[in-house]
Amino acid sequence: MDARAILSRLRRGEHLTPAEIGWFADGLASDAVSDAQAGAFAMAMCLSPRTEEERIALTLAMRDSGTVLDWDLPGPVLDKHSTGGVGDCVSLLLAPAMAALGTFVPMVSGRGLGHTGGTLDKLESIPGLSTEIDEDRFRAITAEAGCAIVAASEHTAPADRRLYAVRDVTSTVESIDLICASILSKKLAAGLDALVLDVKVGSGAFMKTMEDAVDLAEALVDTANGAGCPSSALITDMNQPCVPAVGNALEVMEVMEALTCGDTGGLLCDLTGDLGGEMLRLAGMADTRAEGAEMVLQVIASGAAAERFGRMVSAMGGPGDFVDRWRDRLGSARVIQAVPAPEAGYLSAIDGEMLGNAVVRLGGGRMRSGDRIDPSVGLSDIALLGDPVDAGAPLAIIHADSDKAAEHAADVLSRAFTVSPDVPDLPPTVYRSVG
Ligand code: URA
Secondary structure, eight states: OOHHHHHHHHHTTOOOOHHHHHHHHHHHHHTOSOHHHHHHHHHHHHHSOOOHHHHHHHHHHHHTTSOOOOOOOSSOBEEEEEOOOSSOOHHHHHHHHHHHTTOBEEEEEOOOBTTBOOHHHHHTTSTTOOSOOOHHHHHHHHHHHSEEEEEOOTTSOHHHHHHHHHHHHHTOOOOHHHHHHHHHHHHHTTOOSEEEEEEEESTTSSBOSHHHHHHHHHHHHHHHHHTTOOEEEEEEEOSSOSSSOBSHHHHHHHHHHHHHSSOOOSHHHHHHHHHHHHHHHHTTSOSSHHHHHHHHHHHHHHSHHHHHHHHHHHHTTSOTTHHHHHHHHSOOOSEEEEEEOSSSEEEEEEOHHHHHHHHIIIIISOSSTTOOOOTTOEEESOOOTTOEEOTTOEEEEEEESSHHHHHHHHHHHTTTEEEESSOOOOOOSEEEEEO
16 A cells, blocks of 8 residues: 555545555554645645545554553543633533532643644643643643643544644644544543533534534534444533633633632533533433533532642642642732723623634743643633623723733733624524534
């Protein structure tokens, strides 16, 4: 077998066998396939959709191009993946809650991508904490704390690492087949018993229409199930941030408030309950998602999830007293400035992508790979959809490193909020489930 023969078959519109796909994935990992050949492969995938069998074969082959973990733990090994949004810090609350319920969550997570924030960047706003840890420590922390949120190592699906870099520069990211294989190869390499996918739709998500979100959710669920990992997806709303904050340390503060205040009201806890409830249902620990959600909210309210979070933070190099002293431990920005409402009325729309991009520009995300992130900048006190607002009242508070950066953000954000005279219809937290 060789790359040219496989690429010729793709050019003629033919379908590939699992053996050919496996050969190509191995070649990506071992450099037997050149960048030019990887680019041609990715473009062929974009131009001509694959069968479900081919997508499953690509997922398994990319997963098996690196280390696949197996576990011997006294509970199911579960995970959740979100397709990305703004102010989406659910993983930081969900992982310790699931750990407190006796499940294990070895969560391989990502950094900020485009206008969306990354769980790893958020967690690393905790002083001393590093998410770049080796496999032995990943295993030990998962076993001891019940959860660990870490970066993919060089041994995790190396074929995807190589192909993703090529896709990034050949305009071939937007293929459902490649997106599914990329996301799932890394997730399934963690040796999961079940996976729940949070497919976000709305102004702050990559998927702006319900049709696109359903297509992606169905493809992800079918592929994961076909690859042997019981999975389902929830299609959830991303027309407003999951917490009234966007920015790394500012989102951690919202999570810490939820973990320590004993009150489980609000969007973050609703969504965490739904996703965790679905994980418990898939694992056979709850009969319905709603029953599972109750269990999740109970361990958040009781402080059991906070205790797990504290264990994970300290094992990953963060302060041992973080859960008690988080207000003192997280940095704050030098300049604070409000975004005033242009007129009185009700907040009826938020352009989530604009919010996310404004935070990237403030230094809370990367303009180029390798950029340093400022964990303290971002937005807080963001008004919720449907909130009544007075003219001039703050719709959000900007946290910036300089007056100039704050002014620029205020200018951009003056166009990100729509205030209307009538009370708007509010979106549900979960639109529907798939699988
Ligand atoms: N995230 C990934 O890991 N891969 C993709 O292709 C898209 C988003």
